[in-house]
Amino acid sequence: MGEKIGNLEPQKVFGFFEKITKIARGSGNEKAISDYLVKFADIRGLIAYQDEYFNVTILKPATADMEDRETVILQAHMDMVCVADEGAATDPAKEGVSAYVEGDYIYANGTSLGADDGIGMAFILAVLDSDDISHPMIEAVFTACEEDGLIGAEGYDASRLKGKRFINIDTEEENNIVIGCAGGCRIDIPGKCKNSKEEGNIYEIGISGLAGGHSGMMIDRYGANANVLMARLFDQLLASKIEFRLGSFDGGTRDNAICASAVATVVVKKKQGKAFEKIVKSFADAVSSEYLTTDPEMKIKCKDKGKGKLEVMSTKDLIKFTSVIKLLPNGVHHYDRSQEMVICSTNIGVVSARPKGFQIQIGLRGNKDSMLEWIISSVTTVASLHGLTGDIRGRYPAWECDRPSDFAVKAQELYKSMFDKDIDVIRIHAGLECAIFTKKIKNIDAISVGPDMEGVHTTSERLSVSSTKREWEYLKALLKL
Ligand SMILES: [Zn+2]
Numbered sequence: 178m179g180e181k182i183g184n185l186e187p188q189k190v191f192g193f194f195e196k197i198t199k200i201a202r203g204s205g206n207e208k209a210i211s212d213y214l215v216k217f218a219d220i221r222g223l224i225a226y227q228d229e230y231f232n233v234t235i236l237k238p239a240t241a242d243m244e245d246r247e248t249v250i251l252q253a254h255m256d257m258v259c260v261a262d263e264g265a266a267t268d269p270a271k272e273g274v275s276a277y278v279e280g281d282y283i284y285a286n287g288t289s290l291g292a293d294d295g296i297g298m299a300f301i302l303a304v305l306d307s308d309d310i311s312h313p314m315i316e317a318v319f320t321a322c323e324e325d326g327l328i329g330a331e332g333y334d335a336s337r338l339k340g341k342r343f344i345n346i347d348t349e350e351e352n353n354i355v356i357g358c359a360g361g362c363r364i365d366i367p368g369k370c371k372n373s374k375e376e377g378n379i380y381e382i383g384i385s386g387l388a389g390g391h392s393g394m395m396i397d398r399y400g401a402n403a404n405v406l407m408a409r410l411f412d413q414l415l416a417s418k419i420e421f422r423l424g425s426f427d428g429g430t431r432d433n434a435i436c437a438s439a440v441a442t443v444v445v446k447k448k449q450g451k452a453f454e455k456i457v458k459s460f461a462d463a464v465s466s467e468y469l470t471t472d473p474e475m476k477i478k479c480k481d482k483g484k485g486k487l488e489v490m491s492t493k494d495l496i497k498f499t500s501v502i503k504l505l506p507n508g509v510h511h512y513d514r515s516q517e518m519v520i521c522s523t524n525i526g527v528v529s530a531r532p533k534g535f536q537i538q539i540g541l542r543g544n545k546d547s548m549l550e551w552i553i554s555s556v557t558t559v560a561s562l563h564g565l566t567g568d569i570r571g572r573y574p575a576w577e578c579d580r581p582s583d584f585a586v587k588a589q590e591l592y593k594s595m596f597d598k599d600i601d602v603i604r605i606h607a608g609l610e611c612a613i614f615t616k617k618i619k620n621i622d623a624i625s626v627g628p629d630m631e632g633v634h635t636t637s638e639r640l641s642v643s644s645t646k647r648e649w650e651y652l653k654a655l656l657k658l
Pocket of ligand 1 (some may be wrong): 323
């Protein structure tokens, strides 16, 4: 372990980053970080507003040389995804993060780092704190609860903002200027089942080792989804002569993560155990071969748990449950070849079932609101065809941008002239708060930028020091553009 984070260059940026990482700021727990921002403004005599969502706005007048320039809105989110390895030194949700420098990277000790979006905040604080940077009037917007459905941005009152030029600092790759993103929502389909007790051979079926990943950024890998595979196996078993019933099913952790593992407990009629195992084995061979390139570590196993009685859902309900998953769209729904990107997708992220009921959670995304509407309708129709309802939650709009604005084009040229390297102007198939601000503020001209980081939302999250340094120089130049 090397240097102290606060001693890294640019010192102001890393100094604020270090302070921020020590404040626990999981989504929904933003009071402390929000109060820190208000205090920061008070100490420097800057006007600040805090709203009921704990969003904070800080105003800083233009420097004398740039008073005639148009106001710039700088925006970052204050919350972070808190995850920790077992036995990690700190609980990031309660004590904040303990971070260290190694080589060109900042890491956290066994937890997420919160560079998403702590580094965005640190950049903005460094601008607000400076007395040697030329800039126009700054409206700094720090939002709460971004990682939990963009709740802070959704509740933010943008009517007081005067700026039309908007820089969101929440992108994870230095060589991208983002000018569009996907909208999305989650749909929950709950179902009630009739239960009974069934005797026979009990088996536990496990599907594991899938690549998984973020349902927005990784959906274009066309990898396997363990919830779907398990339903496919049930479908085969239901079509065979095997009599089997379902006791439990658990797959996936979040609607926005591709389901990497699932486990189910079933009971099989006596004397059909061997035939059952054979079907599972041939299914495992077939799908392992289908996904050989995307999910080479896939494992499908069934464990014989011996003879016994199991509480199960009725066969009728099992057929219905399997049928819903079978018919739901999952994966890439629309791919735009010219832009080389996914425009619309769904992910059957979380499935759970017990003898008395089941719950299916699907994450949906669309870079066009109209396309998202269409796929929402597909999903709710599958539910209603089975006498179920799909509850739509946390819907947020797409940031639709058909062509790069003048600001985006100038920002691209600026980067090239500063670093003699190309930077891509892209749209992403994931959510950004720009989607909400571009809807709230008329004629807004927005871009999203940020330094290189990897593994966000995981315990291997890391932030590049050299990229942060370049991004700081770039941001200062963007303010003068
Ligand atoms: Zn973020």
